[in-house]
């Protein structure tokens with residue numbers, strides 16, 4: 543079981559075993575390259591590794607469960623065998639079940655347990671779960687996302703799903719919530735959510751945040767017409783993550799583990815008197 547550090551956010555390293563992820567698609571499709579990359583992230587200070595076999599970038603098509611599993615199964619097993627704590631990034635109950643059977647300790651569901659089979663699964667297993675908010679589906683989510691009040695609507699969804707999991711017996715420290723930055727959201731929606739992280743933190747559920755290399759950073763720093771490319775988004779990513787750490791976010795999902803871990807340690811040092819840890 544994965545225990546969240548009390549005095550700093552946990553660092554979750556991203557391992558995309560996909561041909562088409564937005565920032566590193568194709569780089570780790572080969573199992574031995576994937577394993578090497580995961581072990582490097584652990585050396586650099588990742589507390590756990592989030593293994594995913596389906597890109598959820600805007601416009602991405604769904605991958606059948608068997609194909610998704612054939613991408614992630616081998617590397618996931620190898621990591622567990624080496625004692626690495628593994629999270630599985632999937633929307634499919636079938637893939638999550640196989641990952642849990644192999645020893646994964648977190649299910650990271652970008653569709654936020656909307657599938658009843660996924661809700662049933664995570665509530666019947668001793669794992670943590672990340673419930674993420676997404677408006678619509680990856681294939682269409684960035685086509686004119688619209689909210690009455692983005693912060694209220696995201697909070698309402700997350701609280702509804704989280705309390706259902708708790709009602710079914712999941713201990714609340716094992717129910718993480720995530721506003722889903724970039725998932726059916728404009729740059730302004732993302733800004734509103736990032737400015738309201740303290741409201742998510744105050745729910746008492748551990749908050750996970752994934753902003754690493756995301757396109758809003760490219761647009762803010764380079765402009766709408768000439769966004770900074772993915773490889774130039776590290777500083778922007780780190781700035782937002784420091785902001786998130788100061789609000790009490792408990793898990794940072796990142797591609798750049800070493801840089802993140804150094805920032806996290808500096809902020810932890812500055813805030814040595816404690817961190818908003820409630821569990």
Ligand code: HH2
Nearest residue numbers: 558563564597598599672674720723752
């Ligand atoms: N973002 C991505 C994927 N999974 N999970 C959570 N909980 N929160 C996030 O913000 C999040 C996530 C997208 O990033 P990445 O995995 O690098 O890209 P892709 O979906 O193209 O594989």
